Amino acid sequence: MSITYAVSNQKGGCGKTSLTLNLGAALARMGFKVCLCDVDPQANMTMALGYPQPDELPVTLPHIMQDIITSGGRTETSGLLQKREYILSSQGMDFVPSSIELTGIENILINTMSRENVLKKFISYIKDGYDYILLDCMPSLNFVTINALNAADRVLIPMQPQFFSAKGLELLLSTIANVRENLNPELTIEGALITMFDGRLNFHREVLDIVTGAYGEYFRIFETKIPVSVRVTETQAQGRSIFDHDPRGKIAQAYAAFGKELIANG
Ligand SMILES: Nc1ncnc2c1ncn2[C@@H]1O[C@H](COP(=O)(O)OP(=O)(O)O)[C@@H](O)[C@H]1O
Ligand SMILES: [Mg+2]
Numbered sequence: 001m002s003i004t005y006a007v008s009n010q011k012g013g014c015g016k017t018s019l020t021l022n023l024g025a026a027l028a029r030m031g032f033k034v035c036l037c038d039v040d041p042q043a044n045m046t047m048a049l050g051y052p053q054p055d056e057l058p059v060t061l062p063h064i065m066q067d068i069i070t071s072g073g074r075t076e077t078s079g080l081l082q083k084r085e086y087i088l089s090s091q092g093m094d095f096v097p098s099s100i101e102l103t104g105i106e107n108i109l110i111n112t113m114s115r116e117n118v119l120k121k122f123i124s125y126i127k128d129g130y131d132y133i134l135l136d137c138m139p140s141l142n143f144v145t146i147n148a149l150n151a152a153d154r155v156l157i158p159m160q161p162q163f164f165s166a167k168g169l170e171l172l173l174s175t176i177a178n179v180r181e182n183l184n185p186e187l188t189i190e191g192a193l194i195t196m197f198d199g200r201l202n203f204h205r206e207v208l209d210i211v212t213g214a215y216g217e218y219f220r221i222f223e224t225k226i227p228v229s230v231r232v233t234e235t236q237a238q239g240r241s242i243f244d245h246d247p248r249g250k251i252a253q254a255y256a257a258f259g260k261e262l263i264a265n266g
Helices: 016-029 044-048 061-070 079-083 102-110 115-129 143-151 166-182 202-215 230-238 250-264
Strands: 003-007 034-039 088-090 093-096 132-137 154-159 188-197 221-227
Touching: 003 016, 003 143, 016 034, 016 044, 016 093, 016 132, 016 154, 016 188, 016 230, 016 250, 034 044, 034 061, 034 115, 034 143, 044 230, 061 079, 061 102, 061 115, 102 115, 102 143, 115 132, 115 143, 132 143, 143 166, 154 166, 188 202, 202 221, 221 250
Parallel strands: 003 132, 003 154, 034 093, 034 132, 154 188, 188 221
Antiparallel strands: 088 093
C-alpha cells in the first residue's frame, strides 16, 4: 500500500523542506520506494536535489497541473502524464520538481471545475509505483495547498520550538478539519515533529511542554526531535543527502530514528 504525506505548516522556515528531503532519504535507505513532490513555487527542494535552476526545467509540477486542467481532469488524455519525463531521480529517490510557475496555477484553479482535485488526480496516477509519496507544501494555505491536503492520506506538521502564535496553528488545524469535512474524510494528522531543537535550552523544553499540553490530545508529538545543526543548511546548499554528507552526525541519526518511529506506527 502506498501512503501519501503532506508536509504542511503555513509558517515559513519551520523545516518543511528539510523534513521532506531527509525523511524521504531515510525511508529510501530503509529500502522503500519513495517519491518526493515539490509543491512550493520557491522550489527549494528541487534545488536541494541538485537542480539549481528549476525554472529552466522542461516539465515541472505546474505544467502537469495545467495539463490535467486542460484535459478536463481526465488523466488518460493528458499528453504530459504519459511521457513521465516529469519524474527525476536524485539521492536514491524519485521526485517531481517545482518552479515559479506554480504561483500562476493558484489563479487558474479559482476558475477550474473540481479545483481541489487536480493534484489528487496526479498523485493517484503515479502512486502505485511507490511506498511513500511526500508532498513539500508551500508556506500558505491557498488552493494549491488545499490540493496537497486533498491528495494526501496523512499530514506531518514540522514545528520550531518558538513561542509561536497559537493562531497560526489553529488556522492550519481548522484548514485540515475543513478538508476532512468537505473533501477528504480519510485525512489524518500523523503528528508534529519538533525541528531545530536544542534540549539544553530551558526555553525549548518549556515550549515543548506547552505544545504537548495544548495539542497532545489532538495529535501526536513525535518522540524524535530534530536537533539544530548547520549541517542541514550545508547539505541543502550542496545538493547532497545528509546521509552522504555526514552519515554519523546527529541530523542523519535523528532522521533515521524519525523514519523508524514513523513506520512503527503503521
Ligand atoms: N535542524 C536544523 N538545524 C539548523 N537549520 C535548519 C534545520 N532544519 C532546517 N534548517 C534551516 O532552516 C531554514 C528553513 O528550513 P526549511 O526546511 O527550508 O523550512 P521551510 O521549508 O518550512 O521553509 C533552511 O535554511 C534550513 O537549511
Ligand atoms: Mg520549504
